[in-house]
Amino acid sequence: MRTSLPHLQSLLSAEERARLESFRFDDDRERFLLGRAGLRQLIGGWLGTDPQGLDLEVGPHGKPQLRMEREAVLMHFNVAHSGGLVLLGFHPRRALGVDIEQLRPTLDWHPIARRVLPPATLDRLSRLPEPARCAEFLQQWCLLEASLKARGCGFAGYEAHSLSGFPGLQCWRVDLPAGYCGALGLLPAESEPFPPHDGGSGTEADLPRVFAHRSQLEQALRPLLPSPPEGLSPIRGGRAAAERRLAAIDPGAYGRSRNALDGAVTRLSPYIRHGVLTLAEVRDAVFAWLETSGAPRAAAAKLIAELGWRDYWQRLWHQLGDGIWHDREPLKTGHPAASYAAVLPADIQEGSTGLTCIDAFAAELIGRGWLHNHARLWLASYVVHWRRVRWQAGAQWFLQHLLDGDPASNNLSWQWVASSFSSKPYIFNRANLERYGGQSLCARCPAARRGGPDVAGGCPFDADYEQLQQQLFPWATEAPPASAPAPQTPSPPPPAPEPSTASASGLAVSAGPLAPTGTSRPNPDPPQRPILWIHGEALGPANPALRAWPGQPALFVFDSAWLAGSPSSGPPPSLKRLGFLAECLLELPVTIRHGDPATEVLAFAQRHGADGIVTSAAVEPRLAAIQTQLAGALPLTVLPPEPFVVLEQAVDLGRFSRYWRRAEARVWAAAGRGRP
Template identity: 95%
Template sequence: MDARAPHATAIAHGDLPRKFASRAALVQALRPLLLSPASGLSPIRGGRAAAERRLAAIDPGAYGRSRNALDGAVTRLSPYIRHGVLTLAEVRDAVFAWLETSGAPRAAAAKLIAELGWRDYWQRLWHQLGDGIWHDREPLKTGHPAPSYAAVLPADIQDGSTGLTCIDAFAAELIGSGWLHNHARLWLASYVVHWRRVRWQAGAQWFLQHLLDGDPASNALSWQWVASSFSTKPYIFNRANLERYGGQSLCARCPAARRGGPDAPGGCPFDADYEQLQQQLFPWATEAPPASAPAPQTPSPPPPAPEPSTASAFGLAVSAGPLAPTGTSRPNPDPPQRPVLWIHGEALGPANPALRAYPGRPALFVFDSAWLTGTTTSGPPPSLKRLGFLAECLVELPVTIRHGDPAAELLAFAQRHGADGIVTSAAVDPRLAAIQAQLAGALPLTVLPPEPFVVLEQAVDLGRFSRYWRRAEARVWAAAGRGRP
């Protein structure tokens, strides 16, 4: 923000101001774009400068040792990765540089590199499935039929008023900051799906509304991992797990925890061992249901779950945020000489290939009015925190910022600048692909791929992360000269 700039005024039409006297002025400018009641901005600031400070502070060794703890050395890079302020390739190279300067063995950074791999994996799946990420990948392994799950998220979960201190604290942090530790996401998702019997899609939409790193692929597919529609068993947790990785302060101040376990009136629903919880939550997963009950979806139930692993379900402790896996290139026979550049929400950093290929050319970002009003397939309307984070990223780029119908605004922008084509960066989001198709029908369109995290010459099995990583891991390390594919 520019402290010398005049106080920005709110807008309904036209270009978004590029300088603001304060974050409060930014809120004033953005509030008219939202239908839902707007609160303040996240304490997490957007933009490349903030991202570089975070990147410089990473400690891959400490990350590997402590990432599962709520107070662990997680990177908090996810919002910047999700929006291409930092690319996966940049973060990968920063980890390799840390290894060189620290003299640490490769194993010290292996967990963080694998976490980046999760990010790449989710994006490849999204590229393959499109909006299919919102449908069950596999039958549930819970023993409960899909129609028995509620379609709407209960108000007490959204309001953080369940009476369970841990759940309410996680909900408050989600809404207040727009970020949650990966373990807190897992616990909150597990409570929503398994204890409250709510469809995972309802919870995923709630997360997507508030998370600064809200990426439909990593978010929806991670909820499926918890629900068991994209895993071998449902993910559950207990009080011991919560206290081990979250400390004892949440349980110490929880009235439910003081009343006893799930059998006590108003007691803690998590205060039991895994075998007890398995029987309580999924009784039909290990025995035949009563004759009057709906038949379970899966004839072969999973074995009782041991203490669940937190292995990157949300692809997240570094985090969750997109980068096109390999990109899609559509070179024109005659490259444009006077193009305008379309900057979208997957590439809001200096590594954007369109900005690199055509420095100084007019560039436009459009806040999609359909997204702002929640009328797209990409999820609910964003919170003010999400919108503010994007705006703080954008004001650091040489780009005009508008809102409306992206294709119409871009074509008008191109006409105004006498452009002979439009250049943009590859995207994974099907909504952005649909806009690309509209543009290509009116003007020559060039789509440039970003630098990939890893190059895989042949198709890879994406049925599970382990299958992808068996192919990808050696090639990632080969890029650092620390292994051969």
């Protein structure tokens, strides 16, 4: 291989480098390297991101693609190579495929042609002069390959007439240097034909449901927020996107690599957060993977435990309510509470700290609305311990941007980092960052090149844990100096809310996975003509209200108070969060509005002559308060989702380990895998 090419290898992922080394001949390695490195450079330039950091994967039929959450960038691409040429194709909105072949006059093409080409094309080939037949066959082969690659499929199940019935597929020959032929296949642009789902009785107050492309959706949502500066997330919302991600999970690889930034994490959290996928559905998908793969229970144990964490956080939120915004325990840092700033510094929010890792994490949070869990912990640790900012300020920042923004897992994870819900503060160092995040961040960081924390402008993380512990928490194990104020004991959280019970106002709560037994009572007069209130915790087809009452008028309301933000509730959500919710809703049979939820739902019920309201159980206190308002006006039936695990008796939620000791065996028993 030419000596001018090895530097391109640094752009490849570990998987791509392994594939590069699998080629026996230098020419094959060189073609693959040029094609893949060039692809990364062009995509990185288009998206304005580091080519090395692109998360490329190979689809089920070998087509390279950005991982699923990147599809929403609306940039499609394909690559092909033959002989000494590499052909790359790009389109901002339409799926495409390209193919290239070097002409080979001695190729025995007849058996292949009879198998893959339709009779009319075979007849046309037979009429050509002998020297031209092979070249034309290769051209037809390129057209066929480009068409199949545009569709993202292979030759499995292909029939010679199957492409003719695919509407909107366009194919062209590509002019190439002598000795080569090529082709481009292009699918029609995606559209979102979502008709109103209000029985044809929509009003001007209803938000539109038909968008030719995402930019129109973005423009429709912008007026709902106070001057949103950013656009939609590249992560697409909705059940279809969720099912693609669910089908791609590899619990075994997850268990082995989940701590690494490029590990095989599921990226399902936004869909689980909003009930597009339920924990029970994901649990069952993991069980199905075990059955299909024949792997032992241990291969999926880590992923099942992570689902358990989500269930644990939800149970704790149900118990504490808004108490999750208060310290669960005193801090173990030795610093007085008054020494922590209440406001997040602007340089952190803007990604301009000068620390490449921290700024990259902030940019990903703001640009994509998703972060790997390890990056979240690193960023939270920097905010709380290095910059001495109250964890609540960082938690609100995360909730503003994260598509999976769930106050339970978010706030309690921040408390774990801060040490108000753990035995010690969580910190990290450069070695930990490079071990799980690779060396590219530190290699690009000016601070890392200057030295460690003892050097002016150096990397504050470049030290061992003992040094960092002494630097950050000098009073953690001894009394603070007399000149320093004594640490203040955090205010205790408010009392846990009482379990919801049926009331004379008409609220009927069915026993759910988070509610203690004995708190439900069937509605004495079940509704005959209910409307359905859909909220942000159940935006999938498993929504129990949609399942119990298919075809009934359904309404979702973007809460105007939540959209406006407030000093008490925090900043308004980002446009990314709003867009993700909207895309989930566009796949459901619901009318979409914005305003005061209780007012809009009751007006919707009146318009439809409803004799009751049916909705799904909610853990968030804001949604529970709306349920109480609705129940004061109409009979309200609250249906629980399928539980992740049923625990008949109360469980100690003081730590996850106590909950999991009770829950783990019951989870596995549901799969018939009580023993490893």
